[in-house]
Amino acid sequence: MDKSRRTVVEVRDDLHREIRKLALLNDLRIYELANAIIEEVLRDKVKALIKRLKL
Numbered sequence: 001m002d003k004s005r006r007t008v009v010e011v012r013d014d015l016h017r018e019i020r021k022l023a024l025l026n027d028l029r030i031y032e033l034a035n036a037i038i039e040e041v042l043r044d045k046v047k048a049l050i051k052r053l054k055l
Contacts (some may be wrong), residue, residue, distance in 0.1 A: 009034065 011034065013018075019030055 016030065019033065
């Protein structure tokens, strides 16, 4: 995967404010946090699918 490639994902304004309050992060760090959250969710989903399909 090309890590230099970027895709814009819109986050609701209220969620963005909540993340900023909780993590006290600037916008660049919020993007990094969002990527980490997405990676974690995808990893968990893939593990569950593999387990369910017994691959």
